[in-house]
Amino acid sequence: MAATIAHAPGPPRGRRVSRWVYVFVLPTLVLFGMYTIWPSVSSIFYSMLEWRGLGVDRTFTGLANYERAFSDPLFWGSVRVTVLVIVVTVPIRLAAALLLAIMLNNPRLPLARLLRTAFFIPVVATTAIVGIVMGFVLDPSSGPVNAALELVGMPAVDFLGSSDTALSSVMVVHVWKWLGITMIYWLAALQTVPVDLYEAAAIDGAGAWRRFTHITMPLLVPFVVIIGMLTVVETMQIFDLVLTMTGGGPFFSTLVTEVYIYQQAFAASNPNLGYAAALGVLFGVFTVLVVGVMLLLVRLVRGKGADA
Amino acid sequence: MHTPSRRMVLGGSAAAVLAALAACSRSSTSGSSGSTPPPASGGALQWWDHFEPLEGALQGIFDTWSSGADGEVERTVYNPNEMGQALQLALGSDQMPDVFSNLTGIPTPALVARGLISPVTLGADAQASTSASLFEGVHTFDGDVYSVPIFSHQQHSTLAWFDVEQLERAGGDPEAATQTWDEFRRILREIGAGGQTAGWAWNIAFDGRLQEQLVDLAQGAGQALALNTAGVNPADITDPSTGEYVFHGEGFLQALEFLQSLVTDGAMLPASTSLDAREARARWAAGEAAVFFDGPWNSGVLAGQFADFLPRVGVTNMPTPDGAGYSARGPSSGQFWQSSTSGHGEGVSALFSLLATPEFAQALAGNMDQPPADLSVVAGADVDPTYSRAIEIFSDWCRLAPSPLVRNPGVGAVIAEMEEIRPNLGEIVQGCVGGDIDDPQTALKTFSDALAAERDRAIDVVVAAGTEVSLDDWVFTDYELGTDYSADRY
Numbered sequence: 001m002a003a004t005i006a007h008a009p010g011p012p013r014g015r016r017v018s019r020w021v022y023v024f025v026l027p028t029l030v031l032f033g034m035y036t037i038w039p040s041v042s043s044i045f046y047s048m049l050e051w052r053g054l055g056v057d058r059t060f061t062g063l064a065n066y067e068r069a070f071s072d073p074l075f076w077g078s079v080r081v082t083v084l085v086i087v088v089t090v091p092i093r094l095a096a097a098l099l100l101a102i103m104l105n106n107p108r109l110p111l112a113r114l115l116r117t118a119f120f121i122p123v124v125a126t127t128a129i130v131g132i133v134m135g136f137v138l139d140p141s142s143g144p145v146n147a148a149l150e151l152v153g154m155p156a157v158d159f160l161g162s163s164d165t166a167l168s169s170v171m172v173v174h175v176w177k178w179l180g181i182t183m184i185y186w187l188a189a190l191q192t193v194p195v196d197l198y199e200a201a202a203i204d205g206a207g208a209w210r211r212f213t214h215i216t217m218p219l220l221v222p223f224v225v226i227i228g229m230l231t232v233v234e235t236m237q238i239f240d241l242v243l244t245m246t247g248g249g250p251f252f253s254t255l256v257t258e259v260y261i262y263q264q265a266f267a268a269s270n271p272n273l274g275y276a277a278a279l280g281v282l283f284g285v286f287t288v289l290v291v292g293v294m295l296l297l298v299r300l301v302r303g304k305g306a307d308a
Numbered sequence: 309m310h311t312p313s314r315r316m317v318l319g320g321s322a323a324a325v326l327a328a329l330a331a332c333s334r335s336s337t338s339g340s341s342g343s344t345p346p347p348a349s350g351g352a353l354q355w356w357d358h359f360e361p362l363e364g365a366l367q368g369i370f371d372t373w374s375s376g377a378d379g380e381v382e383r384t385v386y387n388p389n390e391m392g393q394a395l396q397l398a399l400g401s402d403q404m405p406d407v408f409s410n411l412t413g414i415p416t417p418a419l420v421a422r423g424l425i426s427p428v429t430l431g432a433d434a435q436a437s438t439s440a441s442l443f444e445g446v447h448t449f450d451g452d453v454y455s456v457p458i459f460s461h462q463q464h465s466t467l468a469w470f471d472v473e474q475l476e477r478a479g480g481d482p483e484a485a486t487q488t489w490d491e492f493r494r495i496l497r498e499i500g501a502g503g504q505t506a507g508w509a510w511n512i513a514f515d516g517r518l519q520e521q522l523v524d525l526a527q528g529a530g531q532a533l534a535l536n537t538a539g540v541n542p543a544d545i546t547d548p549s550t551g552e553y554v555f556h557g558e559g560f561l562q563a564l565e566f567l568q569s570l571v572t573d574g575a576m577l578p579a580s581t582s583l584d585a586r587e588a589r590a591r592w593a594a595g596e597a598a599v600f601f602d603g604p605w606n607s608g609v610l611a612g613q614f615a616d617f618l619p620r621v622g623v624t625n626m627p628t629p630d631g632a633g634y635s636a637r638g639p640s641s642g643q644f645w646q647s648s649t650s651g652h653g654e655g656v657s658a659l660f661s662l663l664a665t666p667e668f669a670q671a672l673a674g675n676m677d678q679p680p681a682d683l684s685v686v687a688g689a690d691v692d693p694t695y696s697r698a699i700e701i702f703s704d705w706c707r708l709a710p711s712p713l714v715r716n717p718g719v720g721a722v723i724a725e726m727e728e729i730r731p732n733l734g735e736i737v738q739g740c741v742g743g744d745i746d747d748p749q750t751a752l753k754t755f756s757d758a759l760a761a762e763r764d765r766a767i768d769v770v771v772a773a774g775t776e777v778s779l780d781d782w783v784f785t786d787y788e789l790g791t792d793y794s795a796d797r798y
Contacts, residue, residue, distance in 0.1 A: 161581020251744040
């Protein structure tokens with residue numbers, strides 16, 4: 001035991017190395033402070049002001065902006081739309097991306113690399129450009145989608161101009177745009193499944209479905225929550241796609257919270273940065289709550305895995 | 309090959325970090341490079357606006373001023389959507405330009421009250437030529453001149469621009485200056501029935517323009533309105549006989565029903581539901597629709613972007629129930645304002661004096677944008693016939709509305725205090741034509757009531773702060789739509 005301690009890897013000159021540790025951590029601390037801590041603290045301060053964002057006229061109003069937010073039907077409507085987007089698109093992305101990842105993880109699949117690249121290309125495309133291009137693709141007058149519908153004898157659909165279809169259209173494009181990144185997460189997770197387990201199961205006569213349900217899925221369970229959490233956070237950042245595809249319309253049907261905050265801060269006839277900051281803080285709290293719940297789930301799942 | 313030691317790497321990294329910090333420090337203080345504008349106190353005179361088509365006209369006065377003064381102007385043109393954000397950031401970082409166009413959303417009296425703008429001293433010629441067009445509370449405050457209007461109040465955004473060939477094929481008269489609602493609907497139905505071209509392209513995704521068009525059409529239907537300025541913001545628009553918000557009035561309801569009827573007739577280009585004004589114009593110019601509502605600047609935009617299409621275009625006034633409806637706007641506000649932080653007071657005054665010259669008005673007309681303050685100069689300008697036609701229509705059918713703001717500049721403080729009511733007027737139009745609002749009358753009444761309540765609250769706030777203002781400031785019982793409410797009537 002004593003020999004083990006004597007040979008354990010450790011800092012040869014502890015005090016000097018610890019100083020260097022602080023030096024190397026310093027840039028991260030400074031940047032994190034400048035670009036995360038300071039804006040967050042500033043937002044909380046601004047949220048308690050009556051401030052148009054112009055001039056030095058700032059009146060401290062305490063929690064008045066929060067009171068207004070809690071009674072603002074458009075804010076709650078935007079939260080409802082945001083939650084709806086999360087509830088609908090996250091499971092679809094997780095399931096579809098897992099299916100794709102399993103298919104592309106098969107070493108015998110021809111053109112697997114090409115297909116992986118093809119599914120990943122939308123991820124690296126600029127979201128604003130995707131939004132604008134999709135406006136043309138889904139155009140009811142001359143878009144290719146409606147031309148195809150017309151070819152098969154179906155009536156034209158006003159995908160982005162009708163409040164019945166606009167949100168669904170945005171969600172479909174969002175899933176398509178980000179499917180590739182979720183697929184990459186799953187592919188990385190699949191690399192952790194030992195191949196010899198599959199080989200042993202195959203020798204025991206297990207088919208593809210039983211190998212999936214009895215080996216792949218149980219071993220992927222710890223990843224479900226973390227990939228789900230990443231996907232939820234990505235989905236909450238849907239601002240640029242909504243702004244370029246619908247601007248939050250028609251008639252608020254695609255008004256997600258990020259777009260509503262932007263409108264209050266910059267696009268209102270009389271901008272109100274104080275109120276927008278209050279909405280931003282509330283949305284931040286909502287995000288932290290969602291992530292917190294999911295982290296708790298991760299711990300729960302890991303705890304159960306360790307117990308097992 | 310020499311391998312650097314760890315100390316060398318660390319030393320090099322530290323030097324690089326220091327150099328980067330030093331570079332950041334330089335760029336944030338000098339402002340002479342990159343996109344960061346320099347401070348307004350020195351160097352070239354900084355001029356920010358959002359009037360891209362005015363390049364030629366403004367450059368003319370900049371050159372005139374530069375040739376007689378030891379200075380130069382650096383102009384930055386912003387997208388209108390970004391101008392307000394740029395000013396917000398500039399104010400927050402003490403980097404305001406010397407001159408800016410006011411897209412802050414804050415009424416001018418509030419800019420004055422907050423000390424954000426400062427007065428200019430016009431030359432004798434400019435004083436003489438602008439004496440009839442400057443209004444206290446809009447351009448002057450306590451007798452000091454803050455800006456001069458370069459555009460006319462005689463304009464609106466609902467001229468009916470059409471493809472002459474399509475209109476003639478549908479039995480319309482391209483020479484007619486006005487059309488009735490019934491005739492307009494018949495023509496659009498006729499064009500749409502051909503199946504090749506939609507009757508009408510609309511900008512439903514641009515709620516700001518929708519509310520302008522509804523206000524124009526409501527006036528055309530006989531609804532008299534008081535407007536603080538030539539801009540169209542619902543908080544600024546009231547019933548002159550009572551001083552109340554009247555968006556649920558008969559004129560507005562009829563105008564909305566008319567717009568809905570064009571949609572239910574099947575005359576509208578289906579894609580209109582997700583088009584803003586620029587996109588709708590492009591679709592119309594590409595031949596997807598025959599008619600398009602727009603302001604006089606359409607001639608200038610077509611000349612620049614769709615020159616082949618312009619010779620095939622005609623224009624009439626907005627359709628009205630009987631083909632003889634007037635519209636009116638409040639006094640045209642100044643477009644440019646001097647920042648109170650400017651260190652170029654004399655230069656800005658000289659430039660503002662040049663804005664009031666006939667030469668500038670002539671150059672302005674040549675841009676075919678908003679009409680110049682003096683409409684008569686258009687006749688002598690080198691402009692497209694459609695632009696001349698639009699100006700003739702405005703001369704005949706657009707009048708000067710009464711302005712509560714001119715009567716009492718304290719009204720501006722009330723407007724500045726008011727929060728935006730949503731859904732706003734444009735969004736209500738959007739909801740009605742899209743089927744999201746089943747009962748337009750109730751929606752408009754709710755909107756009027758919400759605005760009235762918000763104004764009452766704002767009045768209480770500004771009165772408590774010492775401003776003298778009351779609801780009586782909004783009442784003009786002697787006004788009739790179709791007449792000019794000139795300065796001598798206040």
